[in-house]
Amino acid sequence: MAVKVERFDKIFYETPPADLNKIKQKFPYLFPAATPDAVLVEKMTNPLNRxxxxxxxxxxxxxxxxxxDLDELFRHMKYYFPETKSPKVITLISEMDxxxxxIYADSLVLISLDLYLGKDHKFYEFPDYLRQNFETSQIMPDIVSSFAVGKIPPPTDKTLLSYMIYSGKELYLKDILLPEISDADRVGYTPEQIKWCEENEGEMWSYFIEGKLLYDSDSKLPNRFINVAPFSKFYLEIDNESPGRVGTWVGWQIVRSFMKNNEVSLQDLLRMDAVEIFNKSKYKPKK
Structure with missing residues (x-):
């Protein structure tokens, strides 16, 4: 599947302000009607933006x-999801959003190149745990994350297990659609963070089981174990060594174990209930 890429970032900043209307006519979906031309011209000419x-x-x-990489990714998408339309890919500068x-939206993909300049770029005034994913290697995984939103039904309840399996499905989708990349790139960890999870998998699992957390709907649990964060919150000494989102990583291992032990299509997996996946997964953490 040949992917067409439009370098809107170049078009926007290399067009004279007097020709702004030409760009607006070509890319109407990138210009909110309420935005005055004066604001756009200021954006074009602002020294920091330049x-x-x-x-x-x-x-x-x-x-x-x-x-x-885009061609390869969309070949895989088309194979597993035949209804996938050949996308138009637009690169832009989002001013650090x-x-x-x-963003993947039907037949349109938007890539903010200003957020893939490399984690040590002088412009990034973000904490390390965010900056580590401002790398070119994260473009394809980020597209799949956005694609997954339209393919995986949201959790039907608010238990930790539901959030873990939902996130695990997204990462399993990356296993399938991005078979050539590393686990670290799929989940947005460093190799050291992957190693930490592998070495502490048994201990993390014991913590979840002994604390009866899997079926707990406490609203604090996603922030402790699922959402992007500098570290996970077991409220133990290991917290500062741990990466954020370890519940997501464990959910991924459960989904992988389920797919290894069951004959289920990818589409059926994405629709399946979290409890059923867990019960049939035969998941055993590495000690």
Missing amino acids: ELYTEVQKKYANFEKVND YQNKA
């Missing part, structure tokens, strides 16, 4: 590798 644009061009003057680094 500097950011220069940095993006330095990093992504050659886009062939990303383009090849780190919660929307890459």
Whole structure:
């Protein structure tokens, strides 16, 4: 599946302000009707924005590798989800909107290149746990995360197990759609964080079981174990060594174990109930 990439970041910053209307006509969906032209012209000419644009061009003057990765990803998507439309990919500069680094919306993919300049880039005033994923290697996983929202039904209840399995399904989707990348890149961990999870899997599982947390609906649990954070919150000495989102990592291992031990299609897995997946997974943590 050949993917068409439009470098909107280049078009926007290399177009004279007098020709703004031409861009608006070509990309109407990128310009909210309520935004006055004066605001857009200021954005085009603002020195900080121009500097950011220069940095993006330095990093992504050659886009062939990303383009090849996009072709490969969408070939896999089309294979497993035949209804997938051939997408139009648009690169842009989002002014550091780190919660929307890459967006998949039907036949449109938006990639904010200013958030993939490398974790040590001088422009990033973010904590380490966020910056570590501002790498080119995260573009494809971020697209799959956004794609997954439309493919995985949200949890039907608010138990920790439901959130774990939901997140585990998303990561399993990355196993399938991004078979060539590392587990660290799939989950957005460093190799050291993956190693920590593997070495502490049994201890984490005991904590969840002994605390009767799997079927607990305490609203604090997602922030402790599922959501993006500098570390997970067991309220133990290991907290500072742990990566955030360890519940997501454990959920991933449960889903992997389920798929290893059951003959189920990918589509059926994504629709299945968390409790059924857990009960049939035969999951045993590594001690």
